[in-house]
Amino acid sequence: MSRVFTLDGNTDILNCDLTNIPMQEFSERDSDENKEVYEQYKKATPARVGIGHTGSRYHTAAALRFQADQYSAANAVQMEVPERVVKELGLFEVQTKCASKYEMLTRPDLGRLFTEETKKIISERCVHEPDVQIFIGDGLCSPSVEANVPTMYPAICAALEYEGITVGTPFFVRYCRVNTVRTVAELLHPKVTCVLIGERPGLLTSQSMSAYMAYNARYDMLESDYTVVSNISRVGMPPAEAAANIADIIKAMLEQKTSGYGLKY
Amino acid sequence: MNLKCTLYNKTFAFSSVKEVLAKANEPKSGDVLAGVAAVSAEERMAAKLVLSELTVKELRENPSVPYEEDEVTRIIQDDLDMEQYEKFKGMTIGELRDWILSYDATSEMILAASKGFTSEVIAGVAKLMGNLDLMYAASKLEVHAHCNTTIGGRGVFASRLQPNHPTDDLRGVTSSLFEGLSYACGDAVLGLNPAIDTVNSTTDVLKLLYDVRTKYEIPTQICVLSHISTQMKAAQAGAPIDLCFQSIAGSEKALRSFGTSAEMLGDALQMMTELAKSQGPDYMYFETGQASELSSSSHFDTDQQTMESRCYGLARHYHPFLVNTVVGFMGPEYLYDGKQVIRAALEDVFCGKMHGLPMGCDCCYTNHMQADQNDMDNLITIMAAAGCTYVMGLPQGDDVMLMYQSTGFHDSQTVREMLGLHPIREFEQWAEKMGILSNGRLTSRAGDLTIFR
């Protein structure tokens, strides 16, 4: 049987769930020489160091671990956010002009636009001119929605409402790109528009989310008018803490009436 | 100038050289997104046919961006070796392709001639070549550059050690650095992409890389790939610098979107001749990648492969030590899948070497493309066969800062062993002295990052 040598000793490759071992603890080194030095190097980076070699190639466990992580990341892009998740979050759903994942990936320009009919639905179902409009997008990482939004959304709202800031009607956008923010803002005219959107997954996590926020967002705003909180995940900035930070940033945007490079925060 | 042809019992007419070049391009999702791609395979073939009959002169006289409006065009045109140009100007692109592939044309002859070709001419030839043509032609060309060591040349397959870390933590960087060195990676450069683009952070990492290079007497060069102005400030304040890096693009407007200009690149080169810790005379390091112009709407309705070739026309003005395409970083809207990435990499390496550049390739993909590590295994092998000068070396190919995958420390060694290639000679001797390599193979000591103590 193939075994993964972790720093804690031998682990059973079939039952350990390979992808749950932090890279810092994932090791194929079987020599105890300079063990403490080796451990310090491993601890210092999530990169795949200290994995040894057979011939000039990777050991089986390291090769399989890489493939498992890469598959998970690629899959996170291609997956759809299940309707169940949208329902559990209490959101209604709309779709951009993209008809499929393929179109969303190859036509970022369509991923920010809605049909007239969709615009009408959003306009009818949402409160207009709230202080803040928050919506959720699948972006490049569907699993990030279920992994983070249930913690983030209520935390953001609780903090904003305590400050007397009104939050608009939330909804979910399928095949969503970041610049959907511009389209939503032109429809509902909030002071601040914020999208919580899945970010391109790497091998460290396939559940990572970003928040893109803009004050008085418009079609012709600059990219640098966005304020961004990225790398939100259980291995990056914890979603609960990120939510609290986002609420504070939104509050600062409303006070300073600006966002992006102009915002002092 | 004939922009019309008949094919499949149909007449195809094109309105400009630019349109012919774009439509002759092999399929790329970025050209579709830009609205410049051929609408059908038939139209693509017609464009190739028309392109094959256009002359070197016609392509030179129809640059993708007007001379008056664009400094990149001006550099490409003004740098032309007019003697060579006069010799070749009447040749068609099809004839030029034949000549380059012929036994008559040696590396020296092609590289001398190519000084008389604009980047559009070279891009045009690439469009008429199949993948094996590109590999064969690129592998013929022998290009050298010198900084602390000499890169390029036959039988040498170098690697850049890319020890990136999510927060530029020096200990984390060191882990990846030692790991890579222990696999005999890093002969092209020890080069970090910083997470934090500040003078302080750049200086800290440069010092670390410099200390490691000098302490272990590694015959290589170091670089921190922050913005060129950040590196210049750091160097002027005394940070040790061997190579000065910048991402470049094929139009003045695109360069501006990167916050740089031809003048700034010239200033940096001038500064390097005074401040560099390395020997030179080649001090610059450029990265490119198809579609970076499109992503900043500064492509002037030109296809991405032609714009990429123009990057090399700009690059050769500064006689860089390293140039590589970061071929699969831009995403599926520009290169959709492994097939498109492999094609683009071959075009880039061919065009780069045709410009006399020591062309390397970051064989890479993002997780939202239809590609996986097997495509990179293919690509790195193809690149080595095509005489690509260097590739990237990362811990198992995974970049934990930029969140994409490239090639691993193990991979360049595997390819070297298979194809009988070697690291840069002095570096190989160093690795042998360190007990990492023996007879071209990894020793049992290799891969142990604790040997650097």
Place this chain on the structure above:
Amino acid sequence: MDKTESVISVGIDIGTTTTQLVFSRLTLQSSGGYGITPKTVVSDKEILRRSHIYFTPLTGSDTIDAQGVRRIIEQEYAAAGFRPEMIDTGAVIITGESLRKSNSRSVCEEISSIAGDFVVTSAGPDLESVLAGKGAGCMELSEQPENLGKICCNLDIGGGTTNIACFRGGETISVGCLDIGGRLIRLDSSGRIIYISDKLRKLAERSGIMLETGSVLGTETAEQVCRIMCEVLESAVGLAPPNETVGYMATNHSIDVLPELFTFSGGVADCISSEHENFEFGDLGVILGRTLRRSKFFREGRVISAAETMRATVIGAGNCSIELSGSTIEYRNCVFPIKSVPVLRQRLSCAADISGFAERARRSIENCGALGAGNHIALSFAGLKNPSFDEIEQLAAEISSVSDIAGDPLMIVVEEDMAKVLGQALKRRIPRSEPLICIDGIACGDGDFIDIGEPVSGGRVIPAVVKTLIFR
């Protein structure tokens, strides 16, 4: 995006033999950028002024001359051009045998009132060891990439004690203190012993060397005594076999790791490299230094020269005692600084620990008796790695139910990155007028004291000093 600001820090060290001050400017650098969480670190430490090295004024063998110390400090502040209100942070420490003087606590308090509002007071051999190690540059040495994993050890050899601190990867892993120093024997100008520490006299006796006050100390005997002291140090760090004299000479305890790299600081360190007359300073310092140079430290160990020798401790106190919180924190209605807050450590490292938190916290608050000087306590816990919103809400409910007895302001110090979300949840549960501090990124244990400074970096970050030992 690079933003820097600076704070002025003072270190004051009242030692067995000497008293010194150091004024420094600490540069705080906030980095961040497009989508990157801002982070503030101490990026540079510039020493603005090193004071003269004064002999610590004493009024008797057992009392420090508080007025004398006060005069030194006032004089140095004036010379440096600083008024107390210009000082942002720092530490006063009473070290070595001075700590055992009868009036050390009151001296400390007296100094604190004139040195600056931000200045803290602290002492204890373990903390001294850490500060000396940091000031000597040993901690930084252990952070050097090429030393990753190696244990780096600083020995700060002063007049009365040797403070030992071991670091690995920038973390303190073991500290100790031995009663070994250059002034355990003092001589008058004619070479007669005018003072000898009891412990050293007994240690020498075991080797058959009889030392009495009034007798003349010959060079040969002095060298023998120094060799004995040296051997104790060698055993303590594992260069010589274990020896029970280490335990005997321990001030409190020795270290429990085996270091690879050594640095030396303290007054005796200066005598290792430079030549002096045998009894130039009327003590054993010169000969002890020379003996060390010939010892196993240099023969078998690897010694690296320290960044600071004489002033390591004071520089450590002035430069290295400050910690910065995480950059997402929450506070309101507080007057800073808040000094010497006793820490009550709570069990909370997983979701299952949330229920019963209030009850456990209430018990520990009641057990600890009186709150700190300003009616303060700080509740500290490890925290949750990735809390859900519900868990935060439950925890906030538990904490707010003890806010009535948890002092004023309610202070929460947590390690995991969760202070802002927890702080916001607490704000919603306690009256709007009530002050609150909730910070993360700082570890402190039960019985520690924490000083909380004025927020820096645009109010995003709070500097704190954790004092891990108190007057005994």
